[in-house]
Amino acid sequence: MDQAPETTISQMTYCHGCSKPLHITAVACPQCGSPQRQGRASPPNTQLPPEKSKVTAGILALLLGGIGIHKFYTGAWGWGIVYIVLCLTYIPALVALVEGIRYLTLKQPEFAQKAARMDGPFAFLW
Ligand SMILES: [Zn+2]
Structure with missing residues (x-):
């Protein structure tokens, strides 16, 4: 027994x-x-998308910002398309440079919160 x-x-x-x-x-x-x-393998918030990384977004903005890759990364694909359309003017590259620095100077929780609040393709993360 x-x-x-x-x-x-x-x-x-x-x-x-x-x-x-x-x-x-x-x-x-x-x-x-x-x-x-x-039973600890299943937290209740598994539906939430993974947190966006400010470092990833910042590096994407600095390296590939001229074609708006960081915009696609943060969910603002509308802006991403605008950046691609305007990429030959180099204006997106300049804006992305500033954005990349901004992302990297934000604290990660702050960045993640802003990224989570993005609502729609033309939301602007600042
Ligand atoms: Zn057994």
Whole structure:
């Protein structure tokens, strides 16, 4: 028979392999050796897109800003198209240079918050 566990029932789970009761912190079942996965693998906010990186956006703006790559990265694809259309004028490259420096001087949480608030292809991240 199973050993009587002295822990409360809330700390118990059941083996995925043999359905015997296990302590919740057990890495593997002592009965059958089946590895146990803990429930921490699924945070509730898995629907959220990954946070945008200010470093990625800044470097994209500095290197490829003349064709608006950083705009596509931050979701402002409308501006991205404008930058591509105007790229031969070098104006987008100059604006992107300033934007890239701006992104890099922002704090990462600040940048991520602004990036998350972008609503639509012509939103401007500043
Ligand atoms: Zn088992």
